[in-house]
Amino acid sequence: MKPYLEDYAVINPDSEREVAEILADDPEVIPLAGGTDLFVSLKNGVLPPSAFLNMKSCPDFEKEPELTDSELILEPLTTISDVRYDEDANRFRLLYEACKNLSVISIQNLATWAGNVANASPCANGAAALMAYDATLELAGVEGTREVKLTQFYRGYKELKMEKEEYIRRIKVPRPEPGWKEYYRDVGPREYQAISKTLLAGRIQLGRGEEVNDVRLVAGSVYPHTLKLRQTEDYLRGRELTEETIDAACEKLQEEIQPVDDVRSNRQYRRRVTENMLREFLQESRPL
Amino acid sequence: MKEPVKEQTVELTVNGDNYEINVHPLKRLLDVLREDLKLTGTKEGCGEGECGACTIHFDGEPALACMIPVCQADGAEITTIEGLSSDGRLSLVQEAFHQEGGTQCGICTPGMIMSATYYIDNPDSAENMREALAGNQCRCTGYKRIFDSVEEAFKNK
Ligand SMILES: Cc1cc2nc3c(=O)[nH]c(=O)nc-3n(C[C@H](O)[C@H](O)[C@H](O)COP(=O)(O)OP(=O)(O)OC[C@H]3O[C@@H](n4cnc5c(N)ncnc54)[C@H](O)[C@@H]3O)c2cc1C
Ligand code: FES
Ligand code: FES
Numbered sequence: 001m002k003p004y005l006e007d008y009a010v011i012n013p014d015s016e017r018e019v020a021e022i023l024a025d026d027p028e029v030i031p032l033a034g035g036t037d038l039f040v041s042l043k044n045g046v047l048p049p050s051a052f053l054n055m056k057s058c059p060d061f062e063k064e065p066e067l068t069d070s071e072l073i074l075e076p077l078t079t080i081s082d083v084r085y086d087e088d089a090n091r092f093r094l095l096y097e098a099c100k101n102l103s104v105i106s107i108q109n110l111a112t113w114a115g116n117v118a119n120a121s122p123c124a125n126g127a128a129a130l131m132a133y134d135a136t137l138e139l140a141g142v143e144g145t146r147e148v149k150l151t152q153f154y155r156g157y158k159e160l161k162m163e164k165e166e167y168i169r170r171i172k173v174p175r176p177e178p179g180w181k182e183y184y185r186d187v188g189p190r191e192y193q194a195i196s197k198t199l200l201a202g203r204i205q206l207g208r209g210e211e212v213n214d215v216r217l218v219a220g221s222v223y224p225h226t227l228k229l230r231q232t233e234d235y236l237r238g239r240e241l242t243e244e245t246i247d248a249a250c251e252k253l254q255e256e257i258q259p260v261d262d263v264r265s266n267r268q269y270r271r272r273v274t275e276n277m278l279r280e281f282l283q284e285s286r287p288l
Numbered sequence: 289m290k291e292p293v294k295e296q297t298v299e300l301t302v303n304g305d306n307y308e309i310n311v312h313p314l315k316r317l318l319d320v321l322r323e324d325l326k327l328t329g330t331k332e333g334c335g336e337g338e339c340g341a342c343t344i345h346f347d348g349e350p351a352l353a354c355m356i357p358v359c360q361a362d363g364a365e366i367t368t369i370e371g372l373s374s375d376g377r378l379s380l381v382q383e384a385f386h387q388e389g390g391t392q393c394g395i396c397t398p399g400m401i402m403s404a405t406y407y408i409d410n411p412d413s414a415e416n417m418r419e420a421l422a423g424n425q426c427r428c429t430g431y432k433r434i435f436d437s438v439e440e441a442f443k444n445k
Contacts, residue, residue, distance in 0.1 A: 002319070009292035010313035010359050021289055032357070039355045040336045042314070051292040052314065056360045081349070085413070104423030105414060106343050106350040106403065192422030193338075 007049035008042070012057035016140070019058055019167065024142040027164035029053050034079060034110040036103075037119045065089040067175075074171040080108040080116075080126065092173060094201050097184035098129035104193045114168040117150065120158045123196045123221040123264075125186060131218045131226055132182075132201035133173045137162075140169035147172075154225035180205045183281040186220075187273055189264070196221050197265035200277040204236075204285045212236045217278070222257040222270050231256050232278070241286045249282060250275045298362045302327065303371030313359035318342045320358045321368060329369035329398050333425070340424035343399035344368050350406045352423075369398035372405065381405045381441045390437030392428035400424045404438045408445060 013019045022029055032038055032052040041047050055061060055076050062075040067088040083089040084099035102108055102125040116126035135150045139162055153161050183202040188194030199220035207213040215236050217229035232252040239245045259270035296313040302325060309324050321327045333339035335354050342353040345367040372379040381404050391397040407420035414420035417438055
């Protein structure tokens, strides 16, 4: 057995209520879902001695996604594969693309959507797709539940608008209206099992006069957290997708992103390729 | 309210055999298989989800045993490389790897065969063979013979 395990313990909750009580009692307790982020941290010795809250032991939490008339609901135990292979859920095309781009099948079978969002990596595949659908998080604690838009959830690098006494109870993804074009591209060093150097998720709806009625743009790996490209979106709304509009939108993009040099890529590459992706998406979206 | 524990009784079904063990709940399923159950066919390469040497079938689906705390395997059905052959006869995929030379040093082979076996039984689970095996790294073969082995197994299915 690994000697470091003695510093860690597990709590196996019996109910949703108990999950909230445990977190209220000791906010340092760490929710453990699929473990694919936490086990890397554990191995690398970067976690202080702590107790893990085993989400899988709680019988109130489901695994299967649920599709209602208005939204897709992901539970604390819903894995990437639970969406990828579900015929209702995988019709949310950007979610499906995120699934295929998140590592490999043997990780997808373990990794959860809630863990992907809470882990708050700037390159998170799942969070980017969810944000492009304007998903809402239901956060739960002893006081009850409250809702936060995923677009409002990240404050800085791994800084969340969630108290330590709270956890993600549900992720609610509104059903997309017809007539939107969608885009998802993740650029990594190789096709499979590659963390992205940069990624773009987009959705766009054109009006009758071919102007942009509405648009959602989300970028990954180019900012301290998954980034909604607000200024670029605002610029595009109401405009026709001419070459000039596209050029100017790319300038807005460059102002909004703040890529860094790291082990996976450098800032010049990230700037260039993120812009290329935006250009590709907008060009593809132009009426023929 | 439940208290934090450092020891827990866990029930596992591995290759059809039932086990009940007392362990640290965060002990990796990989270490439980190798140390407690003495099933050393499942290998450790990286220990952090990158190499696939530890791939097993967890409730019927491929998963990485180095990422699974044993408390989350309580009640699970697990198949390891030791569970593929029956009555001393290699499985279809094992036989294909043997015939086609899909193995050299052998460290990646158990995990590779677990991923390949799942893919052959569930071809819709991946876009193609390369995706199905993308989580399994091999430092020896250059992959050609591995892909040949999987294709051979498909032919003999
Ligand atoms: C080899 C490898 C490759 C990877 N590649 C990718 C990739 O390409 N793209 C990508 O996006 N990710 C990747 N990841 C990261 C990881 O798999 C994902 O982030 C995954 O979705 C995390 O989910 P989990 O259930 O395993 O989380 P865990 O490890 O269990 O938890 C992650 C974090 O979320 C918290 N948490 C979990 N559930 C909740 C909840 N309900 N409420 C509040 N907090 C919660 C935990 O406390 C922890 O801080 C990779 C990981 C590995 C090991
Ligand atoms: S040892 Fe598990 S993936 Fe490498
Ligand atoms: S045979 Fe040696 S690593 Fe694959």
